[in-house]
Amino acid sequence: MARRKKIYEGKAKILYEGPEPGTIVQYFKDDATAFNAQKKDVIEGKGVLNNRLSEFFMTGLAQIGVPTHFIKRINMREQLVRSCEIIPLEVIVRNYAAGSMSKRLGIDEGTQLPRPIVEYCYKDDALGDPLVTEEHIAAFGWASQQDMDDILSLALRVNDFLSGVMLAVGIKLVDFKIEIGRVYDGDFQRLIVADEISPDSCRLWDMETGQKLDKDVFRRDLGNLTDAYTEVARRLGVLPKNASPITKPTLIN
Ligand SMILES: Nc1ncnc2c1ncn2[C@@H]1O[C@H](COP(=O)(O)OP(=O)(O)OP(=O)(O)O)[C@@H](O)[C@H]1O
Numbered sequence: 001m002a003r004r005k006k007i008y009e010g011k012a013k014i015l016y017e018g019p020e021p022g023t024i025v026q027y028f029k030d031d032a033t034a035f036n037a038q039k040k041d042v043i044e045g046k047g048v049l050n051n052r053l054s055e056f057f058m059t060g061l062a063q064i065g066v067p068t069h070f071i072k073r074i075n076m077r078e079q080l081v082r083s084c085e086i087i088p089l090e091v092i093v094r095n096y097a098a099g100s101m102s103k104r105l106g107i108d109e110g111t112q113l114p115r116p117i118v119e120y121c122y123k124d125d126a127l128g129d130p131l132v133t134e135e136h137i138a139a140f141g142w143a144s145q146q147d148m149d150d151i152l153s154l155a156l157r158v159n160d161f162l163s164g165v166m167l168a169v170g171i172k173l174v175d176f177k178i179e180i181g182r183v184y185d186g187d188f189q190r191l192i193v194a195d196e197i198s199p200d201s202c203r204l205w206d207m208e209t210g211q212k213l214d215k216d217v218f219r220r221d222l223g224n225l226t227d228a229y230t231e232v233a234r235r236l237g238v239l240p241k242n243a244s245p246i247t248k249p250t251l252i253n
């Protein structure tokens with residue numbers, strides 16, 4: 001393939017210029033990082049699984065009318081997406097207390113929340129992606145009031161979709177993070193779900209055993225991360241049911 005121009009290399013993905021204007025190729029790496037990149041490792045097979053799982057979730061969202069950046073998967077590690085201006089926020093939706101919320105508010109991990117709670121963090125690695133309020137977002141102009149209404153509605157729709165998909169395969173959606181991008185169609189602008197949706201950006205617990213099937217396996221040294229992601233992919237039918245715990249996945253096309 002002709003050499004493409006690299007646009008950005010992040011912790012988990014590389015972005016290349018796409019074949020058409022307004023498109024980007026997202027390459028999923030095997031690199032895993034946690035605690036603002038203080039903990040790092042290469043987890044063989046992770047990128048392949050996240051590419052497939054993000055395709056699966058984004059395609060499902062499109063089917064229920066939630067706009068996303070996903071266009072098509074190109075190969076095992078790459079997908080073509082619509083390029084957008086990323087709103088500099090991590091949008092977090094929580095159904096059960098865990099992680100930083102449990103620490104901050106002293107709520108036991110796994111406690112069901114009275115309703116889904118949406119939080120915003122300002123995307124800035126140097127600052128450790130700090131929690132911000134809608135006041136900060138409005139005052140600093142990161143998003144307008146109309147954007148915030150749209151972001152909240154997208155986040156809750158993604159939550160309902162992902163919770164249902166997971167419930168059907170015996171997995172509890174504890175929380176997740178999405179990124180939202182702005183695209184322009186002529187004079188109109190609208191917001192779409194961008195970046196990735198994968199076990200790197202969700203907390204997923206087995207409903208029966210409570211076993212963690214997400215990046216906490218890496219953060220907290222709970223076992224093999226690829227095995228956990230393979231289990232999620234297998235249950236969702238993204239991998240054949242009899243796929244062995246893999247490092248080099250054999251995937252259904
Ligand atoms: N459709 C898109 N158009 C433009 N940028 C995108 C799109 N989808 C995702 N991105 C951006 O591409 C990058 C993906 O790389 P990666 O997830 O590895 O980044 P990261 O290390 O998490 O860093 P950060 O998100 O802080 O930039 C992110 O910066 C993300 O915001």
Ligand SMILES: [Mg+2]
Nearest residue numbers: 010011012195
């Ligand atoms: Mg990222």
